[in-house]
Structures are given as C-alpha cells and as structure tokens.
Amino acid sequence: MANDFLVSKWKIWYKSLDVNHDGVISKEDVEESRKKFSELHHLEAEKKKLVEENFEKWWNDYIFRGKGGEISETDFVESLNNDLKTDKKKFVDNINKCFNTIFDVIDTNKDRSISEDEFLIAFKAIGHENVALDTKFFKAYNPTDGLVPMTEIVASWVDFVTSDDSSKKSVVKTAFESGV
Ligand SMILES: [Ca+2]
Numbered sequence: 001m002a003n004d005f006l007v008s009k010w011k012i013w014y015k016s017l018d019v020n021h022d023g024v025i026s027k028e029d030v031e032e033s034r035k036k037f038s039e040l041h042h043l044e045a046e047k048k049k050l051v052e053e054n055f056e057k058w059w060n061d062y063i064f065r066g067k068g069g070e071i072s073e074t075d076f077v078e079s080l081n082n083d084l085k086t087d088k089k090k091f092v093d094n095i096n097k098c099f100n101t102i103f104d105v106i107d108t109n110k111d112r113s114i115s116e117d118e119f120l121i122a123f124k125a126i127g128h129e130n131v132a133l134d135t136k137f138f139k140a141y142n143p144t145d146g147l148v149p150m151t152e153i154v155a156s157w158v159d160f161v162t163s164d165d166s167s168k169k170s171v172v173k174t175a176f177e178s179g180v
Pocket residue numbers: 018019020021022023024025026028029
C-alpha cells in the first residue's frame with residue numbers, strides 16, 4: 001500500500017467528490033454537480049449539452065473507471081494504489097490527464113486560466129458551498145490579475161494526488177484541512 005500520507009490525501013479527494021455528502025460517490029453526485037455547474041454558468045442549451053457530456057465522461061473515465069454507478073472509498077483507494085504499484089509513471093500521467101481534462105471543462109471561457117468566478121462555480125457545483133473558504137483556497141494560488149494559469153492549478157492537484165512527500169506544502173491539502 002502507498003504510504004499513509006498519500007492514502008490520507010486520496011481519502012480527502014474521495015470525500016471532496018461526494019457532492020451530496022451522503023458518504024458515497026455515486027451517479028447522483030455526477031447529476032447534481034453537472035446540473036449545478038451549467039445552471040451557475042447560465043449555459044445555453046448547446047453548450048450545456050457539451051459541458052454535461054464532458055463532465056459525465058470525466059467521472060466515468062477517472063472516478064468510476066467502469067465500476068458502474070457507485071464507488072466506495074475502499075475501491076477508490078485500492079484503484080489508485082494498484083495504478084501506483086503497477087506503473088508509477090503511467091499513474092502520474094493518468095492523474096495529469098485527469099486534472100487537465102476537468103480544468104479544461106472548468107475553464108469555460110477557454111483562456112487557459114482559471115478565474116475566481118470559474119473556480120468558485122466549480123467548487124459550488126461539487127458541493128463546496130462555503131464561499132469564504134473557497135475564495136481563500138483560490139487566493140492561496142496567488143492569482144495575477146485575478147487569474148491562475150491552468151498549468152499551475154493542474155500541477156497543484158497532480159501533486160496532491162501523487163506526491164508521497166509530506167514535507168512539501170500542498171495548497172490543495174491545506175485548503176481541505178481548513179474545511180473547504
Ligand atoms: Ca454522494
């Protein structure tokens with residue numbers, strides 16, 4: 001098994017994706033998050049359809065991974081652990097793809113940066129509704145002119161899910177520990 005530090009972060013990640021806070025990640029979380037996301041962005045019908053399809057694809061590819069409409073925390077942690085043990089490079093590449101894909105959806109104006117608005121809407125959509133804490137999380141990236149480059153935000157999440165070095169500061173871990 002991966003070290004305790006990494007496993008504890010995978011559990012935080014799991015919890016962060018339980019949109020309706022019922023203790024398990026299921027299709028209901030997908031439905032709720034994508035619905036909220038397109039509503040909060042006031043997306044038009046055509047764009048809404050595309051965004052919702054991309055959202056669902058992301059959940060299926062990276063979270064459920066063909067396991068049907070529900071995944072337990074144990075299965076989630078085991079899947080990540082297996083990937084890591086099998087081929088570390090492939091594991092990191094896959095997590096990199098995972099966060100590039102989702103932040104590409106979150107970057108609705110396609111400027112390759114995440115604005116405070118885009119960030120707050122994404123977090124609200126996945127059930128993290130404390131605006132003050134979400135804003136603090138965003139500001140921890142030290143945005144320039146209100147924007148954080150996609151590459152930087154993606155790197156912070158890849159680090160969160162793949163780094164087993166507990167001496168390194170993690171913006172993402174710190175934010176979730178503060179209650180985001
Ligand atoms: Ca849930």
